[in-house]
Amino acid sequence: MYRSGSVFITVNSLKDAFIELNWDPTTSEDGRGPEHIALYNCDIRKTSVCETHLYVKIRAREHPKGYYKTQIKFNLSKLPGNWCYNSTSPGHAGPQDLPYWIVSFTEDLQIIDIQSMKIQPTxxxxxxxxxxxxxxxxxxxxxxxxxxxxxxxxxxxxxxxxxxxxxxxxxxxxxxxxxxxxxxxxxxxxxxxxxxxxxxxxxxxxxxxxxxxxxxxxxxxxxxxxxxxxxxxxxxxxxxxxxxxxxxxxxxxxxxxxxxxxxxxxxxxxxxxxxxxxxxxxxxxxxxxxxxxxxxxxxxxxxxxxxxxxxxxxxxxxxxxxxxxxxxxxxxxxxxxxxxxxxxxxxxxxxxxxxxxxxxxxxxxxxxxxxxxxxxxxxxxxxxxxxxxxxxxxxxxxxxx
Incomplete structure (x- = not known):
């Protein structure tokens, strides 16, 4: 985390609350650097193609600061892991993923880093x-x-x-x-x-x-x-x-x-x-x-x-x-x-x-x-x-x- 090609998601502070993609644009010692940055609805390593939705995919080199504001609005209709305020069930321990996953890829589409947006209640x-x-x-x-x-x-x-x-x-x-x-x-x-x-x-x-x-x-x-x-x-x-x-x-x-x-x-x-x-x-x-x-x-x-x-x-x-x-x-x-x-x-x-x-x-x-x-x-x-x-x-x- 927080190394060459590493990624994280933020939410724009303006009222539109668009999802923001963030990554380290530097190239690592082995020459691997992010070529593509993508936003998905799930962990693409664990889900089938039919369950995967690609929100947006960009070329990293076109955004040298390692930042891109999407037009995807952040939607928090329900907190995962039984962490809604009115939930009567115990909340699940550990980080709980939201349906926003950012991925950095090399030019040949090898995953460099993948992270979800998440809650961290414990x-x-x-x-x-x-x-x-x-x-x-x-x-x-x-x-x-x-x-x-x-x-x-x-x-x-x-x-x-x-x-x-x-x-x-x-x-x-x-x-x-x-x-x-x-x-x-x-x-x-x-x-x-x-x-x-x-x-x-x-x-x-x-x-x-x-x-x-x-x-x-x-x-x-x-x-x-x-x-x-x-x-x-x-x-x-x-x-x-x-x-x-x-x-x-x-x-x-x-x-x-x-x-x-x-x-x-x-x-x-x-x-x-x-x-x-x-x-x-x-x-x-x-x-x-x-x-x-x-x-x-x-x-x-x-x-x-x-x-x-x-x-x-x-x-x-x-x-x-x-x-x-x-x-x-x-x-x-x-x-x-x-x-x-x-x-x-x-x-x-x-x-x-x-x-x-x-x-x-x-x-x-x-x-x-x-x-x-x-x-x-x-x-x-x-x-x-x-x-x-x-x-x-x-x-x-x-x-x-």
């Missing part, structure tokens, strides 16, 4: 023999930015509020293991506080639904470890102590049994997965306000986030590289690179640089960046995460160490 447990002894702060953790901003925004704000097009459940089933949550508090008719996910000042969905999806996923995937980051508290502008305490108690009531409690002897790069599994826990909760992490030992300190606040891809890359080169970043238990572009206030007024467009600018580059940065990377977040291959790359690099 990838940490699947690789427990190689991942168990590793500290979580040394792993590459694929995450999403504004994770729960995936449904519910008012129509006129959607282009600048919705950062994901998959639910929390789907994100976790695909293999996301870091969730970036921004918490807001609203007061209902009887003046009782109700906690919601916000994108800045825009209300998106209730926290209750997000917690339900997390809980259901962990019930079905007991060896997966999540980092749930209470990254920001945008509403009200000033959270009083009693509101923070109410939210913390609410969270503990809902997800407390999964919370991994920190201790004074923890390694500088956090616990190993074996240690987390031995405690029969699944979630490391981090909190933006240090005073509450001092008060509640199941809340971990705030994570350093690298946010470039730019609309320029090159500026984003340079900012993230500078962040990764800092001594303080290397010494921190966790760190998160926020690998997304941010529209300006003027962009919103002029209806330009919408979030999908900006994600489409970044995502085709992001897999290659992280592959090059490799061991320096911990948490990586992105918008419209199916536009990159970070989940499979993280699994590959983590299990190869």
């Amino acid at each position: 990838w940490m447990g699947d690789h427990s023999d190689t991942l168990g002894h590793q500290h979580i702060g040394n792993l590459i953790i694929p995450g999403t930015h504004n994770s729960a901003c995936c449904v519910g925004a008012p129509f006129f704000t959607k282009d600048y509020v919705i950062n994901q097009d998959r639910t929390i459940w789907e994100q976790l089933v695909f293999g996301i293991r870091y969730l970036d949550l921004r918490i807001a508090c609203y007061f209902e008719v009887d003046d009782r506080p109700a906690f919601h996910i916000n994108h800045d000042f825009i209300r998106v969905q209730r926290v209750e639904r997000v917690f339900e999806e997390i809980k259901k996923f962990l019930e079905r995937s007991p060896k997966e470890v999540l980092i749930v980051d209470f990254h920001r508290f945008p509403r009200p502008k000033k959270w009083l102590d009693h509101l923070h305490d109410m939210f913390i108690h609410y969270t503990f009531n809902e997800l407390g049994p999964y919370a991994y409690v920190r201790n004074a002897s923890v390694h500088p790069k956090g616990p190993t997965l074996n240690e987390i599994w031995a405690a029969r826990k699944n979630i490391i909760f981090t909190h933006a306000e240090w005073c509450y992490t001092e008060k509640y030992l199941w809340l971990w300190p705030s994570i350093p986030h690298a946010w470039a606040d730019t609309t320029c891809v090159l500026s984003l890359k340079q900012f993230l590289e500078n962040f990764l080169n800092r001594d303080s970043t290397r010494q921190a238990m966790f760190h998160a690179i926020m690998a997304e572009l941010t529209p300006t206030f003027k962009d919103v007024l002029l209806r330009r640089n919408k979030l999908r467009k900006l994600a489409n600018d970044v995502n085709p580059n992001l897999t290659r960046w992280v592959k090059d940065w490799n061991h320096r990377v911990n948490i990586v977040t992105s918008d419209f995460f199916l536009g990159n291959d970070l989940i499979n790359l993280a699994i590959y690099i983590n299990s190869s160490r």
Whole structure:
């Protein structure tokens, strides 16, 4: 994987959601290089001709960057392996293939590489023999930015509020293991506080639904470890102590049994997965306000986030590289690179640089960046995460160490 002629599938971040073909265009030492790239509905090594459907086939040399956007729309009508949210049967362990297979061929039609697009609902447990002894702060953790901003925004704000097009459940089933949550508090008719996910000042969905999806996923995937980051508290502008305490108690009531409690002897790069599994826990909760992490030992300190606040891809890359080169970043238990572009206030007024467009600018580059940065990377977040291959790359690099 990730060698000469290797292939992977992504989904374009724009609304059309076309399948994208990606491959390494270089020629290997034995002179074998990809001549043809094709997209099929199944594994052509195992199925008969009558069951095989060829979506598209292209000449690799006509696309020297190793990238081609098809006109085939990504369709996820049902998750395989009993991983639909409402399924009553246990989900199958291991990667589960979707009906999209990419193949690279030599000139004489010998297969160089073949990969499916897949969900990875149990990838940490699947690789427990190689991942168990590793500290979580040394792993590459694929995450999403504004994770729960995936449904519910008012129509006129959607282009600048919705950062994901998959639910929390789907994100976790695909293999996301870091969730970036921004918490807001609203007061209902009887003046009782109700906690919601916000994108800045825009209300998106209730926290209750997000917690339900997390809980259901962990019930079905007991060896997966999540980092749930209470990254920001945008509403009200000033959270009083009693509101923070109410939210913390609410969270503990809902997800407390999964919370991994920190201790004074923890390694500088956090616990190993074996240690987390031995405690029969699944979630490391981090909190933006240090005073509450001092008060509640199941809340971990705030994570350093690298946010470039730019609309320029090159500026984003340079900012993230500078962040990764800092001594303080290397010494921190966790760190998160926020690998997304941010529209300006003027962009919103002029209806330009919408979030999908900006994600489409970044995502085709992001897999290659992280592959090059490799061991320096911990948490990586992105918008419209199916536009990159970070989940499979993280699994590959983590299990190869």
